[in-house]
Amino acid sequence: MFERTCGNCTACCKTHSVPEVQSSSGKLCRNCIFGKGCSVYDDRPFACQRYSCVWLQGKGGENDRPDRLKIVMDYLSISFNGIEVPIFNFWEVERGAIESPRTQQIMLANVEAGNIVVARIIREPSAYYFPKGIFSPDERESFILTAEGGDCTFD
Numbered sequence: 001m002f003e004r005t006c007g008n009c010t011a012c013c014k015t016h017s018v019p020e021v022q023s024s025s026g027k028l029c030r031n032c033i034f035g036k037g038c039s040v041y042d043d044r045p046f047a048c049q050r051y052s053c054v055w056l057q058g059k060g061g062e063n064d065r066p067d068r069l070k071i072v073m074d075y076l077s078i079s080f081n082g083i084e085v086p087i088f089n090f091w092e093v094e095r096g097a098i099e100s101p102r103t104q105q106i107m108l109a110n111v112e113a114g115n116i117v118v119a120r121i122i123r124e125p126s127a128y129y130f131p132k133g134i135f136s137p138d139e140r141e142s143f144i145l146t147a148e149g150g151d152c153t154f155d
Contacts, residue, residue, distance in 0.1 A: 011066035015091035020045035070097035
């Protein structure tokens with residue numbers, strides 16, 4: 001298997017908040033050179049060094065690369081009621097990208113596979129999609145509050 005690299009993809013530089021460099025979700029990081037990469041790459045924050053989207057992990061085709069699909073996908077683990085619950089995030093790089101047929105196909109496949117899917121839409125509240133039979137309505141609400149509270153770790 002080949003190892004993927006970011007190349008000139010800078011999608012996560014827009015979708016993820018990194019307090020160490022005062023970047024916020026939905027706005028391109030001030031250290032990002034669009035289409036080229038990070039201007040402080042050698043000294044980038046630990047969070048950026050550690051981050052790996054699903055595409056970098058070898059999943060999806062070339063057209064699923066975040067700068068092409070306009071969606072950054074990653075997994076998180078949420079500690080909820082004493083268990084670790086994985087969720088699959090879809091971070092919108094461009095407004096409306098969450099509605100693309102390919103993104104919808106991937107989201108549906110994940111829900112059908114039993115994963116909790118979260119659409120992280122630009123300037124809107126996140127939308128959670130639960131597989132059938134997972135959690136009661138009250139548990140879902142509590143889960144969302146836990147997830148949005150930041151008690152989670154990247155896988």
